Amino acid sequence: MEETAMKGPNNEAADIPDEDEDCKPPANKRPRRKAALKSEELTAVLAKDDKNDNDDDDVKKRPRRKATKKSSKQNNDDYEEEENEEEDSKPAAKKRPRGALKKTESSSSRSSSAPIPLDAMVNVMEMLPPRSLYNIALTCKSLRQMVTTKMVVSSALIHGGNAKKTMEELYALMSNHSMHIPSPLRLLRLANGKYCEFCPAKTNHVRPGVGVFACWDCLVSGSNNRWNSYGRYHRNKKSNSGDVKLTKAWKTSWARYGKKRSIYHTILHHPRVASKGYSSNHYFWLGHRTDVSGESIGPLAIWDDVDNLCEYYDKLKADAAAKEAAAVAAAAESAASNAANAAAVATVDDNEEEEEEEEEAPPSLNNGEWIEHYLTKNNDAPPKSDYAEFNYAYTTTLETAERVLVEREELKKSKRDNKMQVKLEKVEKMLEDLRALLDEPFRERLLTYGKESYLKRGSSTSQCMSMETPFIDTLLAPYIKSPSKMTKKKMKEMAETINAELGRIEKLLDLDFLSDDDEFEAAAKAFLRECFPSNEELYVKTDFSRQKNGMDDVFLRLVQGGHSFGALCYLRDNDLSPVLLVTEPSASLAQASKHLDETVLKHLAKRAWWRERPSLYSTRDLEDDSWLAKAFTAGHEYFGAAMTKVDNFGKWLEVQGKFGEKVDEDARASFLNDIVKSSWSFDREFVNEEDCDKIWERFKRYAAPAYRND
Numbered sequence: 001m002e003e004t005a006m007k008g009p010n011n012e013a014a015d016i017p018d019e020d021e022d023c024k025p026p027a028n029k030r031p032r033r034k035a036a037l038k039s040e041e042l043t044a045v046l047a048k049d050d051k052n053d054n055d056d057d058d059v060k061k062r063p064r065r066k067a068t069k070k071s072s073k074q075n076n077d078d079y080e081e082e083e084n085e086e087e088d089s090k091p092a093a094k095k096r097p098r099g100a101l102k103k104t105e106s107s108s109s110r111s112s113s114a115p116i117p118l119d120a121m122v123n124v125m126e127m128l129p130p131r132s133l134y135n136i137a138l139t140c141k142s143l144r145q146m147v148t149t150k151m152v153v154s155s156a157l158i159h160g161g162n163a164k165k166t167m168e169e170l171y172a173l174m175s176n177h178s179m180h181i182p183s184p185l186r187l188l189r190l191a192n193g194k195y196c197e198f199c200p201a202k203t204n205h206v207r208p209g210v211g212v213f214a215c216w217d218c219l220v221s222g223s224n225n226r227w228n229s230y231g232r233y234h235r236n237k238k239s240n241s242g243d244v245k246l247t248k249a250w251k252t253s254w255a256r257y258g259k260k261r262s263i264y265h266t267i268l269h270h271p272r273v274a275s276k277g278y279s280s281n282h283y284f285w286l287g288h289r290t291d292v293s294g295e296s297i298g299p300l301a302i303w304d305d306v307d308n309l310c311e312y313y314d315k316l317k318a319d320a321a322a323k324e325a326a327a328v329a330a331a332a333e334s335a336a337s338n339a340a341n342a343a344a345v346a347t348v349d350d351n352e353e354e355e356e357e358e359e360e361a362p363p364s365l366n367n368g369e370w371i372e373h374y375l376t377k378n379n380d381a382p383p384k385s386d387y388a389e390f391n392y393a394y395t396t397t398l399e400t401a402e403r404v405l406v407e408r409e410e411l412k413k414s415k416r417d418n419k420m421q422v423k424l425e426k427v428e429k430m431l432e433d434l435r436a437l438l439d440e441p442f443r444e445r446l447l448t449y450g451k452e453s454y455l456k457r458g459s460s461t462s463q464c465m466s467m468e469t470p471f472i473d474t475l476l477a478p479y480i481k482s483p484s485k486m487t488k489k490k491m492k493e494m495a496e497t498i499n500a501e502l503g504r505i506e507k508l509l510d511l512d513f514l515s516d517d518d519e520f521e522a523a524a525k526a527f528l529r530e531c532f533p534s535n536e537e538l539y540v541k542t543d544f545s546r547q548k549n550g551m552d553d554v555f556l557r558l559v560q561g562g563h564s565f566g567a568l569c570y571l572r573d574n575d576l577s578p579v580l581l582v583t584e585p586s587a588s589l590a591q592a593s594k595h596l597d598e599t600v601l602k603h604l605a606k607r608a609w610w611r612e613r614p615s616l617y618s619t620r621d622l623e624d625d626s627w628l629a630k631a632f633t634a635g636h637e638y639f640g641a642a643m644t645k646v647d648n649f650g651k652w653l654e655v656q657g658k659f660g661e662k663v664d665e666d667a668r669a670s671f672l673n674d675i676v677k678s679s680w681s682f683d684r685e686f687v688n689e690e691d692c693d694k695i696w697e698r699f700k701r702y703a704a705p706a707y708r709n710d
Helices: 033-051 072-086 099-110 118-126 130-137 141-146 149-159 162-174 184-191 216-221 255-259 262-269 303-335 337-356 369-378 384-437 440-445 451-457 470-483 486-512 518-532 535-539 552-558 562-573 578-581 586-592 598-610 626-655 665-676 681-686 694-701
Strands: 225-227 232-234 247-251 277-278 283-284
Touching: 072 232, 072 283, 118 149, 118 665, 130 141, 130 184, 149 162, 149 184, 149 384, 162 184, 162 384, 225 303, 247 303, 262 303, 277 562, 283 303, 303 369, 384 470, 384 486, 440 486, 470 552, 486 535, 486 552, 486 562, 518 578, 518 626, 552 562, 562 626, 578 598, 578 626, 586 598, 586 626, 598 626, 598 665, 626 665, 665 681
Parallel strands: none
Antiparallel strands: 225 232, 247 283, 277 283
16 A cells, blocks of 8 residues: 555556546646645545545545645646546535625525514504505405404504594494495505595595595586696596586475474484585485495485485384274274184284284384384495494594604604704804804894794794894894804804994994084984984894894895985984974974973874885885985974964864853863874864864864863
8 A cells, every 4th residue: 555655646546536537637738746746645645544444434624734825827737636636536616705605695594584474464564554554455465354444443543644534534424333334445545545536636535424535526516627737627537426426415494394394303313324414404425336346335325315214204104003003903803702702813813913923023213213224124234233343443542542642742842852952052053153253342242032932932944043133133044044054164254244234333323424514414413312322222122022123134225325314214213203393493383382292292293204204114215315304394394384273273272162161271282182192184184174163073072071062
């Protein structure tokens, strides 16, 4: 064996299998010495194993040899030789990329995984919303058969929306046992419905009182006319209702209702009849209908059943009366006969009673049982016990649905509050960074409000903060709504704009634009200095909610347009009426007034100024400031005419009064003050009227009761 082991590769021992001819190296290439030595070593190992009589079937792996650097060509040659030598002992396997084994194992484990058990699938389906439950029911027939009424009802109630509204309307009918019981699949279709069952019109939930998806036109008119998306009126040709309305009114104003009022009243108000009453009209399902799958839908009773029920009642009543008369006649006949005949007749009567007992007993006419008997016999009304599944599922799930709804709302509110709080923090940080870029005198002007009211409103899309200065609020509004839009560059530009505008505004209080030589401008200058003694007065809150000052966009445009006088007047609501009382000739007239007090004089001056006062939001306010001088001149004229009229009427009252008696001074003053403060008729009737008698007749309602003629 040792000699055999030392032989060269061309004379290998017989124990070593021959190499495959297909895997031999090419003839033109000479095997390398290293590969030959390697083959000899392998032969020696096999010979040693045979000598020790080791019959184990396990194939020992070759020990790994220390890797040595080889050229690419030498590596290829060695690989070919090793493959030829070991092919018979161990089949060569293809080289797999790294990670291929793991991928194969994972894919095989996935393919061999067990399917979900049916019980687990039922539990999964009970947790799905109506739309997902509808989609999974369309997967296959087996899953479709697993859908139950309780599953659909609980899904619709818990997840809310239009599906919950549909279940509520169906329960109103199902609790009265007045409609055909929908199958679980139809119930699922109703929970996911979006369109009318008879035309392509949009419908959110089932129609109350009928329990089907029907639009108003199909329900009432049946014309199926629609406005399409282009606003064109067209007739719907795809309607399944055949242009026949689904309901019809049964009117209590008809004569037949008056003749049999009690019977019709019982029919119309029976729970299983389900009439929808509006005033004297009771609307009924016009005919029995089925859905696309052939299932009966809608209420049990239709329009024709109202009169049929009345006839059925009359028939039952006539049958009961005939039976009672026959029984009375039989009793009278049996009493008149002899005992033997009576016994025979009694025997016959007993036999007849036994035969009658086998027949169906007529329904009672007192408690509405005859109505249920009619519906069961003629309209295939299901028994009341069949409604128990839906009603029980609804009542038991309703409490859970309300609790889930509260939890859902609390979760939404919590998320909304967290979102609002995060937004507030971002806005506050943005304002702090902006405040640091403002000039020292203006840093405190960037005041905010609205944080508390924003949190109370609960609307995360609204502006969370507002500035007390309106034009600053307008500049920052887009960034307060979306703080992420504010970049460092934009913040720097915003700070420069605010500094420039506030600096220009505070320079207005120098009042250099008003002349001391002009009477009006001098008086206006003194008045404005009194109104704005310092810069702090510019930021006084003036709006009705006391949250903002008057420096809004209109004010800013006046300042930017160079209308300084008009801008300061705008902060005073364009009211310079006190200037009239300190300038001539109105000042002298006000001082000489004997009847009007100070408050009424100010009211009259304001009325005089308002005659030429433009609107605060008029575009002519932005053109120039010339209207101020015009208002000043027109105000003096009106004030002088009004004071003259008041003095003349006061003198007339001194000699006039009730039956020629004089009116004392206090009564005159009170009467004239009331007239001036009265209404807009003062301008039209008092000032323009020349006849004092007519003035007295028109305005005597303002006089003291003791001096009235009535």
